[in-house]
Amino acid sequence: HKPASDRVMAKVRQVLTAAGHDEALTASVVSERWSSAFSPWTSAPPLVASTPMLEGADHLRQSLVPSLLDVRRINESLSNPSIELFETARIYLPTSAGLPHEQHTLAAVSGRGYAHLKGLVEALLAGLHVNAPLAVAVFRHDLLGQASEIQLAGQRLALLGEVSPACQKTFGLRSPAAVLELDLDLLAKHARLTTTYSPQSQFPTIARDLNLVVPQPVRWSDLAATVAASAGETLERLEYLDTYIDANKDGPGTKRLHFSFTLRAPDRTLTGAEADNIR
Secondary structure (H helix, E strand, O other), rough: OOOHHHHHHHHHHHHHOOOEEEEEOOOOOEEEHHHHOOOOOOOOOOOOOOOOEEOOEEEEEEHHHHHHHHHHHHHHHOOOOOOOEEEEEEEEEOOOOOOOOOEEEEEEEEOOOOHHHHHHHHHHHOOOOOOEEEEEEOOOOEEEEEEEEEEEEEEEEEEEEEEEEEHHHHHHOOOOOOEEEEEEHHHHHOOOOOOOOOOOOOOOOOOEEEEEEOOOOOOHHHHHHHOOOOOOOOEEEEEEEEEOOHHHHHHOEEEEHHHHHHOOOOOOOOOOHHHHHHO
16 A cells, blocks of 8 residues: 555544444455345456365455455354444456456445445545545445445445345345445545645624425435535535425425535624525
8 A cells, every 4th residue: 555545544444443343354256146246346247266266266356245244144143243344455347458457445334224334434534534526326236225326526436225135135144234335546536634724714603404395306416516506605514414205295206305504604794684595
């Protein structure tokens, strides 16, 4: 690793261990079954060793998730009470010519659900002072039920979701699990490891909440962009709070997006009327 990568890895381990995850170490070669179970970073066939290094394992893995799910299965069989795991390692993505791309990758598996893993991603982005544009898109895969793709500066940064009931059986899991896989190379590229002082406005903030009824296809990222454009330079903070669906109250095909935002002017005290107008 370069020194910058070492600092990124140190922050990754700090965030994951503080959240109660134990670090795992699994083999880089897996069986064909595990290799085909989940390969979100490439559609190319995996590299296969002519001589298996482990019995039944001759595929260079293209994801860490199947290996971690197998570790979770083993821990469940031993009745371990807490099975929160993560691993950082290379995956091997074939290229059109020459050696494969060895992507440094983080994977985590948790029994605490989708929201817990989403919080880990947010903690990593905050801890590494990443300020490149973020977007969230729906991700669909047979392995996962509810799932999302997080994009950083237009590139896929991470995938996270709940393991589907069918794949719980495939992996022999006794209890629900959620998984995260993240491109550490892309994260390190946008990490700001040297922070600088920026002056803060001395004027007070004004906070407002909104609970909007919108069509179900409207995504939070679209609404967040609209809020940012409307509030302009006075927007200091924007926080998504909740999504609520009640067809009987709001009508079919709708949902409520609940969020809060904080306003502050750099050169004066905003009035309540100005804040209400922005809202």
